[in-house]
Amino acid sequence: MISLTIEVALASALALSLTCGSAFGQTVDIEAPDAYAPAPTSAPASSAPAPAEARPQDIESQLAQTANGDERFRLLTQLSRSYYRAGQVNESLRVRTQLVDDEAISPGKRSLVAAQLALSLALLNQHVASDRMIVRAKALAQQTSNAELEQLSREPAYAHLEAQAEVARRFDFRHDVALARYREHADLAWRNLNDSNLSEKRRRAAANELLKSTSDLTRVLLQNNRRDEALSYVNEINWYIDHRPDLKPTTEQRAEVQLARALALCSFDDYEAALDAISQSMALYRQAGIPEHDTRYGEALRFKLMIALALGTIRSFGADADALDRARAVNPVLVGSASNEELESLTLAARGKWADADARIQAAIDRRMRSEGPESPYVKYRQAMQMLYRLNDPQARITRSTIERYVRPLMGSQDEWSDSATRGVYVEDGALVAAMDWLMRPGRADSDIALAFQISELLQTNATQGAMLDGAARLAAIDPALRGLIEQEQTLRYEERTSRNLFSAAANKLDRVSANADADPEIIKRQTKQVEERSRALKEQTARVTALRREIAKAFPGYRELRAPVIPSPEKLGASLQPNEAYVSLYAGRTASYAFVVKADGRLHAVRLDVTRARLTELTLALRSSFDAGAPPRKAGELAGFDVKASASLFNYLIAPIQPALGDARTVYLSASGVVASLPFNVLTSRPAAALNNADWWIGVVTPVRIPSASALVLERAQKGRPANAPLIAFAAPSFNGEGSVVSAGTSSSRARPLRSDTTLASFDYRMVTPLPETLEEAQAIASVLAAPAASIVTGTYATRSEVLNRDLSDDRVVLFATHGVVAGEIPGLRKAGLALAYEGRGLADSVLTIDDIIPLRLNADWVVLSACNTGFVTGAAGDSIAALIRGFFAAGARSLLVTQWPVESESAKQLTVGLFTSYAQDSSLTKADALARVQRDMLAGKYGALYQHPYFWGAYFLAGDAGRR
Secondary structure, three states: OOOHHHHHHHHHHHHHHOOOOOOOEOOOOOOOOEOOOOOOOOOOOOOOOOOOOHHHHHHHHHHHOOOOHHHHHHHHHHHHHHHHHOOOHHHHHHHHHHHHHOOOOOHHHHHHHHHHHHHHHHHOOOHHHHHHHHHHHHHHHHHOOHHHHOOOOOOHHHHHHHHHHHHHHHOOOOHHHHHHHHHHHHHHHHHHHOOOOOOHHHHHHHHHHHHHOHHHHHHHHHHOOOHHHHHHHHHHHHHHHHHOHHHOOOHHHHHHHHHHHHHHHHOOOOHHHHHHHHHHHHHHHHHOOOOOOOHHHHHHHHHHHHHHHHHOOHHHOHHHHHHHHHHHHHOHHHHHHOOHHHHHHHHHHHOOOHHHHHHHHHHHHHHHHHHHOOOOHHHHHHHHHHHHHHHHOOOOOOOHHHHHHHHHHHHOOOOOOOOOOOOOOOOHHHHHHHHHHHHOOOOOOHHHHHHHHHHHHHHHHHHHHHHHHHHHHHHHHHOHHHHHHHHHHHHHHHHHHHHHHHHHHHHHHHHHHHHOOOOOHHHHHHHHHHHHHHHHHHHHHHHHHHHHHHHHHHHOHHHHHHHOOOOOOHHHHHHOOOOOEEEEEEEEOOOOEEEEEEEOOOOEEEEEEOOOHHHHHHHHHHHHHHHHOOOOOOOOOOOOOOOHHHHHHHHHHHHHHHHHHHOOOOEEEEEOOHHHHHOOHHHOEOOOOOOHHHOOEHHHOOEEEEOOOHHHHHHHHHOOOOOOOEEEEEEEEEOOOOOOOOOOOOOOOEOOOOOOOOOOOOOOOHHHOOOOOHHHHHHHHHHHHOOOOHHHEEEEOOOOHHHHHHOOOOOEEEEEEEEEEEOOOOOOOOOOOEEEOOOOOOOHHHHEEEHHHHOOOOOOOOEEEEEEOOOOOOOOOHHHHHHHHHHHHHHHOOOEEEEEOOOOEHHHHHHHHHHHHHHHHHOOOOOHHHHHHHHHHHHHOOOOOOHHHOHHHHOOEEEEEOOOOO
């Protein structure tokens, strides 16, 4: 006897698999499959009578009399449906298996059924049989002829990739495997869509696959902590919908893409925009005639309520809660698409029944925790929901311990490794921010502030964490010792999952037996003993994983920082700071913003800032507008669009309130994410100025230095290594078109963006990337200062990704990339930050040095210089992308980075970098921060000419990383 949840889930899977070619994996959550085909309105009743004897016999008789494959397929499908409708699940499965084995039926049809059957078997915990069925589906797909592909309603390759992804995600809890399969699915669909040799039917089918799987791929990307990639992908699909005629999206498909966009925006803590997107999705569903009890509309209702919960406004969405209740009453499959407890908790919360909502979500957490453990993204998002229920409940007795129990597993510790590869998505950021708001309330205790600081740090690391994971895997692959440990960890984690499955099965059986009033006490006793034994075995296996992770962290701290950063205490952070240094963590929120300051004494200061994210966005856009335009001032003394009011306002909002805590600090390490990560702190003024020559620049007394997080600073300061011998390696002026020589540039040219503003996805060609011939002159000037040989400059067609990857960079003190730094979404199709290098034949695929490539580089560089980056609002998260790029170079072994933050003017950029390296080489008492501050202040004072007093020229570069000197 299977549980009601499984019955409902299996009802959906089997009902949909009875029509060859129907989609089955399009779900919003995890409990059961769903489809774009009509869902069943009820689960099969286990007490229903068996089908009439004559009917199966009649069908069997007809099967015996025909060898025609199409007829046998029709009859076996009919027989399976008959058993299913009578509630005889096992018989229905047996017939479907018979269909897969029937060689008279064409391979394509059998492959589709095998893929669908694999999911049904997994729902029944028949995992070995499910895996075998996927193998059959793949083999049969390979045997499918082109002629049959033209006849099928779905290509078998799509089906078995989706089946693999869903089985991995739902039942094996291997979200990384699910992501790999969904990526393969999307890549196959893109190839088919763009293959002009295929028929219109197959290209149309490819378009449908892309559109209907957008939310699935987005969700799995987010569950694997790839938020930048997720939002970039959704934005691409949205653009294609509006500009690519052959995509031909239906209204329903447009709705599904908007739902995916809502999910991606949630991961950026942008719940207002997510609410707009989910509202658009629901409006499109209604426009398409989708009723509210349809599973797709019900899932949109669910997400809308979750977003409202994160915004703290769920009480205003009672009508949506009523609609969800009506849908649940009509469509039991909707219960399977999430969980009954979760859906009930949302509607209870919408009615202000917080304690009841808490109890219901706890039941869902317990069930998932038993089967998947604390690292499951499904456990994480439900725990976030529970935290929000409690923080919204005016009757709840919230304490610091309440919040600490929630956030501690997400943060981990030196000894406990929190798996940062998975995230709860949906409302996790909302719960963290709400918890920080509570901790920063008036009358807070010092212990509350300390925990709020750690939450702020968690939000900072989350902003770039997803970008580190693929690079961490690459790093493990090339280091034999690390690779061996990681392989051991993977084996132990598999054994841990096996132990958890055994424990979960035993515990579930005990629940069923105990619920039976007539159960034999001896049976209950034996089952209880088995649960205890399997619980001990699970704990022992978990302890083995924990012990090995400690070994990995001790031997490879850099890898640990990539996989699961340790948030340091203020005391440990302070021990890494010099007396004249301070660390500042800034968080910009929807309703409140915060600053946390730590100095060398280890004391923590926290300030609530009187500014919202929306206001900071407005001011940052205003401040950056003249810089991002890429038009340098032409006349000395003119403001040239520099917004002095925005500069002063930002200082007064963010810096003035923490000035007492900063004290005499002269180097300030700043960690920020989101909009604040794009803020050029070195051009802030303490008051509005009528003219540039009488402005009070913050840079006049302090050198702001960027750092991704406190953990990055602590790790960077702890690293020891021998000094490199070679002065420089430079990759400058790459040939983006793969041909020709470098042309000398004029001395007043401004470095352009990678692409013209009118470049579209359809018109993009990597060979159109804007060349940067002037960067060669900068590289040559730096080489002259450092006394580096001419051979240290790699340029033109030689400045390739392959050259960087194949060259030994471990003995170069300065590594210069005089080329475009690009962020996710800036170049069409690019979903990760990277550096544009010379064209090698395939464009994005082989010509961009991505963050995944950077992390495994073995550097020993005091300086890495990125001289054509832009932290502006190209994609809305460019600052985070550049922060991820910086963090990647730290992981590769760089100690400090010098990075541009808007399109620089070439001559001033050359003078600034030459001045910086000249000062640093000639005066051994200067720190890196001192050297940069000296040349910037000299420019500001007019020593390089009156024109260069404008911040466009001296403010273009910022320092990141360890600003000291070794």
